[in-house]
Each structure stands twice: as structure tokens, then as C-alpha cells.
Amino acid sequence: MKKQVLVAGGGIGGLAAALGASRAGWDVRLYERAAAFSEVGAGVQIGPNVVRRLQAWGLQQALQAVAAFPSRLQVRNAVSGRELAVLPLGPTAVERYGAAYATIHRADLHGLLLQGVTQGTDAQLHLDHAIDRFADSGEVVTVRTSRGKEVEGDALIGADGLWSRTRTQLLCTMPPRVTGHLAYRALVPQQALPEALRTIQVTAWLGPRLHAVQYPVRRGELQNIVVIVQGPAPQDLENWDHAANAAGLDHALQGTCTTLQDLVRGVSDHAPAGWRLWPLCDRPPVRAADEMARGLVGLLGDAAHPMRPYLAQGAGMAIEDAAELQRALAMHDLEVPLRLTRYALNRWQRNARVQARSIRNGRIFHATGLVRWGRDGALRLLGERLLDVPWLYRGDGAGASAL
Template identity: 50%
Template sequence: MAAHILVAGGGIGGLAAALALARRGHRIDVLEQATAFGEIGAGVQLGPNATRRLIALNLEQPLKAIAALPESLVIRSADGDAELARMPLGKSLQQQYGAPYCCVHRADLHTLLLRAAQARGARQMSLNVGVRVGEAVAGDASVCVSSANARAWEGDALVGADGLWGTVRQQVDASATAPRSTGHTAWRGLLHQSRLPAARRSRQVDVWLGPRLHAVAYPVRGGTWLNVVVIAESAPAGDARDWDQASSFAALQQATGRCGGSLQTLLEAMPVWRAWSLHDRAPLTSAGGMANGRIALVGDAAHPMVPYLAQGAGMAIEDAVALADALGEGGPAEIPAAFASYAAARWQRNALVQTRARRNGDIFHATGAMRWGRDLAMRVLGKRLLDQPWLYAG
């Protein structure tokens, strides 16, 4: 008998989990706290490890319709345009790992998943908005969830996909502490490439590394728009939970100082800047951080990470498919064992990505002798240093 599964959170991880589980025949209730389904933010990089899972969910054609396929990854110095390292992406990476490297707008990816979920039909997929999960109680045979507005749901299991600040995590790990402030602030901007001089338009992922800062730019929406993110070591401002704060070029420059070459020109061209303060949690230390009985976590609810490996969305998508694979077409009685198997299979990989992402932050923002050594290593090793077989083939 198919299971009835509640999914708390209707973002990328939640919808991916809902869709993967529905494809196995389970009945899903998605509980989203916002009053409408949608995503904020701008670009998302999807390595072959993530796009392979989306293809497995029969989303290859919709993904092609929204994605840009960058030709290469280029690392430069933020002081100027000196190239430090380069790695081909495009067809060569797809041949190597069996799936493409894509750049998408976060809202486009979310819409793609939402439409696929809606296509499952109301009898199998119930999509509920305005539901802020207040309490979840798991018994031997069911899970009950109540919302802040006195509504309640009961199912055979609960998937927590409610993000870094979500409440479901406490039901899995009662000792969980509050998210940690990294002391880093991110600014993002989005620009139609037609507004840039032809020489400044990009078909690749550009990364600039500077003292206590780095910047990333890559095309989205089929290459017509350019997404730019700058991360600097700067005191947090505004509501820590708000990752869509209004900001300005002046605030960005106060944190970074003036950059060199093409990066400064690109930053000056951005019409609007939004900002958010980066938070994370310590890397997972056991499977107990991802599942407990009839409750499992996916994405940032389980393993929030800094974006220095560009794998936040990728790990959430991996989790979603792995959770559905673990349960398969099993019924309600098989859920605790399936969730435990899922957590055992996933926690070490997620912990490694969390750890590598933190380490990349130190490397990207290096100063002094460490920065000199980093640049030398990149010039000498190039693609061998940038490629991530352990990640992309996983």
C-alpha cells in the first residue's frame, strides 16, 4: 500500500522530494508557509551530480528550456583580469560525467519542479500554502503536524524541507543549536546581457578571488541574463532570516573596496543589488542528523552549507532522489527502516560537501602567503585542481 507523506516546505528541495516520492506512487501533501509558491534569489549552478538526478525525474527537456550551458570555468584575480586557472565545461564535462553542467535562475528551476508536481494531479499531490508548521508529533504508525493557524494534517511520514531556519529539524535532532553566523555577507545582482558591451557578455562561469572576498558571474535563462554574486567578510546587517534584503552598490563597495579590471566594470553595471547574511551549521556527524523514525530531513533543513562549492541546491536534489529510492514503493510499515537507510547512505557525503565548502571559503578569501600559494597552485595545476570527480560522479 502506498504511503501518505507530508512534506514541510515547498522550495526546491521540498518539491523535488515530493515529486520523486510521487513518482514512486505515494500520496503527498506539501505544506508551504508562504502564501504562494515561489522562489527569491537569482542564479543556481547545477553540477552533473544534480542534473543527472533531474534527468532521472524525467525533467531533461524542461531543464534544457531554462538552462544556460557555460563553456568553461575561469578563475581570475579580483585585483585585475589575470587568469589563474581554467576548466572546460560544456560537452567535455558532459561526456566525462554523463550529464551537463547547467546554470539556471532559481525561480525558473522552482517553477519547473512546481509544474511537474502539479501535473501529478490533485488526488496524488496536494499543494498547500500559508501553512507554517508549528509542531510535529511522530508516533509508532503516523505523524501529526499542526500549523500556526490551528490546522492539522496526519500522514504516515514527514519530510522536513523547511530550510535553515525550519522547525522540523528539532524533531530529528533535539540538541540542534541555532544557525551560525559566518560573518560573510552576499550581494547579488541580475542584468540582461544586452545591456552590456559585446565584449563583456559571458558564456562561461567567471570567478574572481580577492583578499577576504570573491565574486562569481555566470549566464542564466538560456544565456540571456547574467547573474552576479559577490561575497565579502562583512558584519551582518538586517534580519538574519531575510535573504532578499534591499542593498546598494555603495554598501557593496564599502565592504569590498574597489576591485580591478572587468570585475569593477561589471559591478558598476548592475542596476539593483540585493543582500543576505550567510549562516550555516557544523557538518553532520552521524545519520541521526538526517532522520529519526518517521521523520526525515532534506537539503538545508539537514545540512545547511555556505555556497563556496555551489552545491546547496545540488545536495537537496540528491537527497530527494535518494529518499525516494530508499523507500521505493514500500508501504507505511517500511518507512522507519527506509528513512534510516536513506540517512545512513547520505550523511557522510553531505558532511563532506559542508566541510569542503567551508574550506573553499578560506581558500577563496586568502591573504598574504596563503593567497600567493593558492594562485601558484592554480596556475600550475589548472583543471586538475578545479575538477571534482568525487562530487560530480557521485
């Protein structure tokens, strides 16, 4: 008889967990608080380490149909506009790491995972039906849903995001910490922009106390741009998507180069939804395996290790988690708590490393004074060696990178 796993959350992490658990031979019941599956419009970068996992799930064709595949990553000084360094992507990434580097609309990534679950598995998806609390007897885990229903399973995976109720009950942790960084983000049709402002690559602009990233999504038809600045967060942190005033962003970019300011004004003029504001929150890096699994309950993605976006690996680590969960749940000769322990042991150190590197990158990206000059000099001198991240893209512990 198949074992049954209950999954809290229907975002990218929850769907990836459902897909992985189903591939491991488990029955899956997923519970999502929202009344419909949807993802807020924003771009996501997925490195070769993540693309390989999607390929293993048979999603390469679906990815190819919706993603963009930039040929290179360019880093520029946000004040002077000068190019500092370039990392080849495209065929170079495939040759080095066995898979491409992709940029994708978050809703498209969510959609292809949803397609994988609904068309390739027997998972049951329950909308408007969140998991509010659980009880772990050691033999079964019993959850109570937002509709007052009690459901039993052999395991529970909390993939319910930054404000995870599963995590709160499992670890008795404090709320996420406010980073003091704010992300202005927008999506704009490339054809609506002057040709000089369109892009087929990833460009990162580094400036004092801010940086911007632009890249194509949805086969290159849309451009995603994110500008991250330092400042106080809105009070309503759980409602992460706030209306943002383009004038405030213009003010934050005073002193940056004309090219970057022209890009932001062009987006302001042509983005259908305008600029949205995202206050960044995270948690300290994971300290031990038991912060990702205890007993019959495991945590995955942002519920386990929310991270700053300065390594572009938030969604990627959730997908990697799900792939490792699949391997652990398929160990049918082990008791379920041992399977979840194996999952956590194989994931916590890598997640902690990515969290720590993301924090470090934020300091480097936003550096001022002599540190900023040193950063730019190192990029001009060492370029590709600093931008590449072999330990991350290979999925192993080797290598190092300053960015």
C-alpha cells in the first residue's frame, strides 16, 4: 500500500514537492490556501543546477516553450555605466554544467510544474483549503485544515512559504527578519521599449546602496527589471506586493548613469502593471538538519530557508529540495522519519551556504567607498572567474566565487 504525504502550500516549492513525492511512489495530497493557482508576475533566474532537475522530471520541452536563454551575464557600474565583467552563458553553460541558464516568468515556472503534477501524477490538489496545524504521533501525522477537516498522512511537507505555519509550529521560531532592502520590480513588453533599451542578456547594475537587474522572460517577449534599494519596509510585510510610486524609484536612482535612468523611465511609461514594491525578508542560514525535518514533518523552500535574491537561487533551492526529497522518500527500506532525516542531512548545508553567500553578495553589490572601488577593480581584472559559481551550478561543494 502506498504511503501518503500531505503537502502544505501550492507555490513553486509545494508543486515541486508534490511532483517529487509522486515520482517516489507516494500518494500526494496538496493543500493551498488560495482559491486558485496563481503566481505574482515577476522574473526568476534558474541556473543549470535547477534546469537539470526540471529535465529529470521530463519538463525540458515545457521549459523550452516558455523561458528565455540569455547568452551572457554582464555586470556594469550603475554610476558610470561602464562594463565591469562578462560571464558567457548559452552554449558555454551547457558545455560546463550540462544544462542551460534560463530566465523565466515566475507564473510560467509555476505553470509548468503544475502541468507536471496534474498530467504526470495522481496527486490530489485542494484549493482554498490550507493546513493550519498538525499533530505528529510518531506513527501518523494528522493535520487540521482551514475548513475544519482532519486528514491523516504518513508525512507532512511544509512548503508554505516565508510565513509558514508549518515551520512556526514545528520549530517555534520567531517571524522572518526584515533586511532593510526593498525591491522595485516591473515587467514590460520588449516591443514597447525603444530598441536601445531591449535586452537578450542578463545585466546587473551595481551602485552604492542599490543595484538593478534586467533580463528577458517568456521567450524574450517581456523584460523583467528589478531595482533593489536600501530603505524602511512597509508595515504590512505579509502582503509582500505593494503599490509603488515610480517617483520614489526615480529619487533612489539619482546619481546613477543616464542609461539606467532611461531604462527605468521607459519601464515606468510602458509596464502594464507599473512598479510593484517587495520588502525583502529572510532568516539566518540554516544551522542544522533538524531545522529542516523533525519526526514525520519536513520543511522545503522558503519555509525552511528563505534567502535574499543576490544569488538568484530562491526558487532553485526549493526545486533542488524537492529532487532530494524524491530520493529520500524512495528509500522504502527506511522508516519515514529516517527518510526525512536523510533528506535534511543532504540539504541543510548547501542551503545554508547559498543563504550566506546571498547575504554576502548583497553587501558586495551595494558597497560604497573603498570597498566599491576594490570590487570594480577585481571585476575588471578577474571578470569571468569571479562571476562563475561552479560549486553552485555543478551541485557540489567545490569552487568559490566573490559574486
